[in-house]
Amino acid sequence: MTEDPKTLDQRDAARLFSFFTEIGIINQLSMALFAKSLPDGVHPSHFSILNHLVRTGDGITPIRIAGAMQVTKTTMTHSLKVLTERGFITTGPNPEDARGKLVYLTEAGRAFRDAAIQSVVGMFGHLLEPEHYKIMEELGSGLEVLRKFLDENRM
Amino acid sequence: MTEDPKTLDQRDAARLFSFFTEIGIINQLSMALFAKSLPDGVHPSHFSILNHLVRTGDGITPIRIAGAMQVTKTTMTHSLKVLTERGFITTGPNPEDARGKLVYLTEAGRAFRDAAIQSVVGMFGHLLEPEHYKIMEELGSGLEVLRKFLDENRM
């Protein structure tokens, strides 16, 4: 019909659907498993925030965390409130911007993150077979290309 | 320390984390894009139910749909209520099981699904490049292995 290279033919459309379906199911199943390996009612998103603070260093703004986690600032406000109530983080004023805050890890937060990693690695480690790690490694670069592209083109 | 082949070394643990992180981000970004391409407040999960009914045929039970969509029956009850209110499905008694229901597509539901596909294909089609379809195709089989494994081992 058309020669526009960006027009989807039926095969492309089918690939698109099945690909994102697989991604969605894997995400859902792995997140459910992940959630079960976390202690009493700590959501994976909470763990991710703590993990991000450990890896990139704390003393950063909620907005930056929200950007890294791909969630809205509204969601981040809520998540940080939960983490504060659990004693895993503290917040203080931002000396460079009177509108903003800075987020800091507590010792409890750091310890919780370490324990959670042990728990998660234990659960997945007893489940996955060596071939699965091989697959994950093989898929890594392709996924990265797609992730970066989607990230750059989001609206 | 140990020779247990299922004990994760640091490289495996890192692969595990980065893999599921990529999956999570791709899922989130693509779902957000997907949601934006659907008309006025129809959630991707609602579309998926309609799509499933078209592809596998209607007149099936809510439980079967829930299994296929990987959600709980509680969630399915809610989703079907929304779809019924929008006039996209109807439900009737199950002649073979007095406890159960059967779900049927309406003409409006079928039309909505078709229109949504056009919209989604249009949005992604104008965004993705040929190389991305190639990548998706290459990743398909590996993702399928992981998905099936997670699906069989969920608890």
Place this chain on the structure above:
DNA sequence: CTTATATGGTCCGACATCGAACCTAATTGG
């Protein structure tokens, strides 16, 4: 047959997430 258990579905409460509206402070234009 009667009882125990499993299954289809709904209701309720909890929670993560989002968008819209809003406030405050920073930045930019004039």
Place this chain on the structure above:
DNA sequence: CCAATTAGGTTCGATGTCGGACCATATAAG
């Protein structure tokens, strides 16, 4: 220097999802 716009955060209401409790029917055990 002042007005307009941008950016960091919070609050509010809505929605999707889940787990637990519950009801009704179907199936299995005795």
